[in-house]
Amino acid sequence: xxxxxxxxxxxxxxxxxxxxxxxxxxxxxxxxxxxxxxxxxxxxxxxxxxxxxxxxxxxxxxxxxxxxxxxxxxxxxxxxxxxxxxxxxxxxxxxxxxxxxxxxxxxxxxxxxxxxxxxxxxxxxxxxxxxxxxxxxxxxxxxxxxx
Numbered sequence: 544x545x546x547x548x549x550x551x552x553x554x555x556x557x558x559x560x561x562x563x564x565x566x567x568x569x570x571x572x573x574x575x576x577x578x579x580x581x582x583x584x585x586x587x588x589x590x591x592x593x594x595x596x597x598x599x600x601x602x603x604x605x606x607x608x609x610x611x612x613x614x615x616x617x618x619x620x621x622x623x624x625x626x627x628x629x630x631x632x633x634x635x636x637x638x639x640x641x642x643x644x645x646x647x648x649x650x651x652x653x654x655x656x657x658x659x660x661x662x663x664x665x666x667x668x669x670x671x672x673x674x675x676x677x678x679x680x681x682x683x684x685x686x687x688x689x690x
Contacts, residue, residue, distance in 0.1 A: 547620070547642055550574050551673045554620040554644070557584040557597060558680055564589055568680050571597040571621040573605040573614065580617070581605035597621060598629040602636055613637045615665065622677040624651035624670070630661040638662070642669040644677025 544552075550572055557570025561584035573581040583600030587593055598621055606612055618640035625633065625643065630652040633641060641662060648654065652661050662668060 546577065547669070547672055550579070550618070550620045551622070551642065551644060551677075553579060553582070554597075554622050555673070555676060555680065557582050558622045558677075561585045561597070562680070562684060568684050569597045569621065569623045571601040571619060573601050573617050573619050575605075575609075575614070575617045580608050594628065596626065596629050598625055599632060602632055606636075615639050618642060620672075623647045623681060624653065626650045627652045627655045627661060630656075633666065634661060634663050636663075638666050640667045640669065642672050644671070644673050645681065646670070 553572045554570045557572060558568040561570060562568040566585040566588050570584045572579050581601045581604035583597045583604060585597050586595040586600060598619060601619065605614060605617065613636060615637045616639050619633065619638055620642045622644045624645065624647040625641065660668065
């Protein structure tokens with residue numbers, strides 16, 4: 544298992560917390576120097592806050608942990624392609640890397656930006672890590688909700 548896979552599996556564990564909380568199962572972790580410094584999962588229903596996405600929860604936690612608003616040496620692992628709001632927050636954080644699992648054709652940043660990256664110019668993007676596992680978790684969630 545690669546280091547990236549190891550951390551994406553941790554993001555999947557966060558997504559499972561969202562699932563148990565009856566939230567859309569998206570999870571995120573932020574890593575600095577091979578150590579998880581922040582975790583987050585969707586909490587929009589629990590907090591009655593449409594901005595309480597996994598990435599936003601993890602970013603706030605990382606900023607508080609480090610006492611800094613910039614994360615140029617950190618990596619965010621998130622199970623689903625970030626939405627435009629989260630991509631904007633990641634831009635302002637100057638996140639070093641963004642690694643995500645499954646594409647989000649309905650709400651992902653690419654729906655709005657197309658081929659133009661909304662991330663900071665120095666941010667490196669990796670898409671499709673553990674794609675099938677990340678996709679299955681969210682598909683199963685919505686399939687169950689439609690019953």
